[in-house]
Amino acid sequence: MRKQEGRKRKLAELKCSPSKLVRNATGINLTVNDPYPNHLPPTSEECRAVRDDLLAFHGFPSQFAKYREQRLNRLSSEDEYGSTTSPPTATVVSPAESVLDGLVSTILSQNTTDANSQRAFSSLKSAFSTWEDVLAADSKCIENAIRCGGLAPTKASCIKNMLNCLFEKRGKLCLEYLRDLSVDEIKMELSRFKGIGPKTVACVLMFNLQQDDFPVDTHIFQIAKAIGWVPIEADTKRTYLHLNTRIPNELKFDLNCLLFTHGKVCRACTRTEGNQQKKESDSCPLLNYLRKS
16 A cells, blocks of 8 residues: 555656656766757766865865754765665764745845855844844845845845745745745745845755756856867856756755865966867866867
């Protein structure tokens, strides 16, 4: 009886999922929402090689260490039953920030430096004791609190609108219910908020909800094109869809953090106008992967 119910559940998931698997001529499983089904890179092997080379060169970025700890802790907890391996050594895991904190922090990180966005978030939390206070505040007060992060009027409007819509829908300012939803359901929920785009949603999924997603910022977009993981004519939206299809889930988090970090400090693997490569540096660990032009 249980087996029959399990089969029915799997069939229902396949029917409802927007990422049904198909096979191309090479026999590789691809999802139907891959905009470049015939563009084979990156392969699993290429993803792992780039991850390993960047990890050896940079080490794991300290700014993402707490999220990695939380992810590893969740994975070890899920593996508790049915695992044949010994339990991992107990580690001190940083307390997870709320999903709402993570969303607002991501909004404030748009089009500014990490230092400025962190200052803006700290200033906002210092100016208002609760998110309810932010919702009740005048937009100008919110703008003043986050001005150091840049684009204050736009970001204040986005935050205010999001909090208002969330309160109208849920009756309270909390996004923890997202932890019980599927990735597709989470994307649908967050995309309802005006000003919340795919990259912001993907960041919340990866960092705050420990889901397997691969946000594409400017740095990752440039590197993906430079090393041939997407066609030259690709845009950020199609790059996001293609890379999420091709990159193995177990590599997405580390690879994303490492590519982001590398893109901020290295100019050898980004491109300028006319698809001309910038001056290469012998210290870049991705030189061997660069697309030959």
